Amino acid sequence: MNPYQDAHNHLQHAALRPHWTELLSTVRALPVNWMVVNGTAESDWEKVAEMAKELSFVIPSFGLHPWFLPDRSKDWEEVLRAYLTQTSCAVGEVGLDLWMQNGDLQLQKQILRTHLELATEFQRPLTIHCLRAWSELLELLRTAPVPNCGFLLHSYSGPVSMIEKFLLFGAYFSFSGYFLNRGKEERAHAFREVPNERLLVETDAPDMPLPEERNQFPLPKAAGFERPNHPANIQAVVRGLAEIRRRPEEELLRVIGQNFHRFFESVIPGTKFPLR
Numbered sequence: 001m002n003p004y005q006d007a008h009n010h011l012q013h014a015a016l017r018p019h020w021t022e023l024l025s026t027v028r029a030l031p032v033n034w035m036v037v038n039g040t041a042e043s044d045w046e047k048v049a050e051m052a053k054e055l056s057f058v059i060p061s062f063g064l065h066p067w068f069l070p071d072r073s074k075d076w077e078e079v080l081r082a083y084l085t086q087t088s089c090a091v092g093e094v095g096l097d098l099w100m101q102n103g104d105l106q107l108q109k110q111i112l113r114t115h116l117e118l119a120t121e122f123q124r125p126l127t128i129h130c131l132r133a134w135s136e137l138l139e140l141l142r143t144a145p146v147p148n149c150g151f152l153l154h155s156y157s158g159p160v161s162m163i164e165k166f167l168l169f170g171a172y173f174s175f176s177g178y179f180l181n182r183g184k185e186e187r188a189h190a191f192r193e194v195p196n197e198r199l200l201v202e203t204d205a206p207d208m209p210l211p212e213e214r215n216q217f218p219l220p221k222a223a224g225f226e227r228p229n230h231p232a233n234i235q236a237v238v239r240g241l242a243e244i245r246r247r248p249e250e251e252l253l254r255v256i257g258q259n260f261h262r263f264f265e266s267v268i269p270g271t272k273f274p275l276r
């Protein structure tokens, strides 16, 4: 059996803390050999960095999520640059969000552009969160630099017709188990149009819960999360995507593993494998 890779989650989140011991033994047992743990604001970057030091399967990623831009310090760019200089980290989660209320699109664009410039300067993979701002994102990509490895559109929820356009800029697309919920069929089926070599999977744990019947590791309600998502649900995410693409699970897992290693190559230290 091939190991699993979770291309996007928030293992540092307080909602997962009470289940820490169980959570670690479960993901090790699957096994999950890599997960990209995304910081969202300067306040959680150090937690992510600590986690990467402690856990061999954690790839740290640092960025300013559009929801938390008002919390940034005036030195955020220098702090991010220091992480990029001192650690083998990815960039993100950063992005554009027109779903949130009172979001400042100009500011979001400027911050995303700065992250793209840094990711390109350091040649690191970058993860983008985009909600209802697909044409704005495409427009920005026409003038912003992009690292050679490309970038990840996590939990891609854009139109099928734009997949091809993002591919030309080097996009990877990660499938979320949330799209297996009733009413999300259109989002899920868009993943039939993503070419094999640009597919990734993610849990976004503790966010993006799977439907009850697919949730293999239900966690009790936590602050801000009705049904916190467990990162070991990555297995159920792969299974769901295999059904949607009508391919054997094992074949899909192999392809996704190759993609993960290609895209995140610059931040996967060879010495970290196998699991501690």
Ligand SMILES: [Zn+2]
Binding pocket: 008, 009, 010, 038, 093, 204
């Ligand atoms: Zn996320």
